Amino acid sequence: MVAAFTASSSLRRPWQGALVLALMALAFALLTGLVDGGVGVAPQRLFDQPVYVLANALPGLLLAGALLAFTRRAMLSFGLAFAAEGTVYAVNQLKVANLGTPLIPADFQMVGQLNKGGTHLLGAYLPHSPWPYLAMLAVIVLVITLWRREPRLLPERPRAPRLLAGTALLIALVTLLAGTMPWARLYNGRTLWLEPWSATSTATHSGLLSSLLMYRLQYGHGARKPDQAAARELLSRADDNLRQQMATGAVASDGLPDIVVVQSESFFDPRILNGYQHAQITPNLDRLARHGVSGALHVPTFGGGTIRTEFEVLTGLSLRYFQDLQFPYLQLNAKVVPGLVRTLRSNGYETVAIHGNDPSFWNRTSAFKAIGFDRxxxxxxxxxGTANDGQYMADRGMTDEILTQLKDSGPPQFLFAISIEAHGPYDTMPADAAERDAMPVPAGITGKDKLELQNYLYHIHHADQELGRLADVLAKRERPTLLLFYGDHLPALTHTFQTAGFVDGGDMLNEPGTWLLVDPRMAAKPERTAVASWMLPGLLLQAAGIHDDSYFALTRLVGPELAPLTHAPDAPEPAPDADLARTDRDMASVSQLRLDGKLDALLPPDTRAIAHQADTPEHEPQADPHLGAGATH
Incomplete structure (x- = not known):
């Protein structure tokens, strides 16, 4: 009846047809939001920021408009578009139900796996109830009925303008789905809500379709191709030093130390901030630094984006050379990612990651498998009953788990622990408010900024305490253990940093964090050196006596001069001199070839990395049923 009314009235009065189409488009947008469960059902989002609703519905509206131009049937066109959107939402619901995370653009690559055994694998996730299939059948019947019986809304002639408009809408849709950059003016974090580290939060606030388009537009463009000539040039210049670096013979696995790495959430030495030059908030860091190597740590992020630093440490690859990998765990789809973990595994290490949070956050479940962790x-x-302190698991619980996982016999172990207690926001109530209130605050920091700063200092004071406790236990073990401790980035205390300023007068986006490498059983001569996060694995392997990976040997050679170039994405870009710029350019190609697994082909046979069996899919470890969901002890 509605279709008959729209058809007859629009032909006599075009403005009535236009009004009906506008109402149908609005209804389509609201229905999209209703199915989405996010943007469309939040009244304040609809009235305060209607762009959220319209942006989420735009792909469907473009499809409906193009179909309308070609079929001239309004309800059929909008129905088909809504059915297409519904399919995406249904698949998303399946993924959320089974994996706990929404769709991201990389998931659509699974379509290409359907003819490679993927149909059987993915079919296991389909619902067993008959109702969804009956609903699909009803939709098909409805579409056929509309196609056969619905009157045309648009006149058949003039045909050319109608077909031209349909073609234009179809081109707009194709360019949107293809990720053509002009669309990024709408689909970005300034216009919509974008949390790159959380696909769930982005989809919840901006809508599933908007989140897919933002990830595609902002982070989905291909990498530049490496220059093999530039890579050869750098390797040639470094050849003699590489041979010296790798000259040391291999160490038997029973002589290798256990390795514990602690990535401490938002940890930095407060003494780089004005007002804290003489503070004693991290006494254990100071104590251990007197017997190890420590210093400033240049990281590729600020205030968030933990996996950027984490990726650099686990792979030895600088994200400076991968502009398309803003958030690598969400974008990398390789089954094998070379790096520290696989090099250690090839030397006989058992590799374990530890994190007191949901394993799907940051897509770590898939990423850690590709990086090579056994568990x-x-x-x-x-x-x-592991306790929280504030909003997240206390660092004490993480230390307890590290000590539980460490064994006194068997192969050498590599434990990579990711803390979370000091994660923002910093306005939540801690377990001990009196301890929090006793934290010193520089003059001029007041109100909310004061509360957040005290909460932050309270949590990193605990991180320092746990560092001391862990080191003391490791010092008493019979097996030697290396301990690497570092902060992933500075906290997002923007107003505090702007008010107090830094001792060196630097910009907060360029300020380095903190790192420490120590053997708790030995009283070594202290050493201070500034490094970048992607240099840490090379230094760690050197300290462990492992010299068989030429790439990490190269990072030890060129890293010190390149370290200051590592900074947060929005930080002011330093201006390197000509020689440094050449090394930087050449290292970019080396790094890209390394990630692609093509670097060793450029090396002379006697300086290649050993043929790591663990670097090939056919030599993957047996699947751990708890990988990503938490391994049992």
């Missing part, structure tokens, strides 16, 4: 002990595997 991932996540939140659900921690003992029942």
């Amino acid at each position: 991932f002990v996540s939140q659900s595997a921690f003992p029942a």
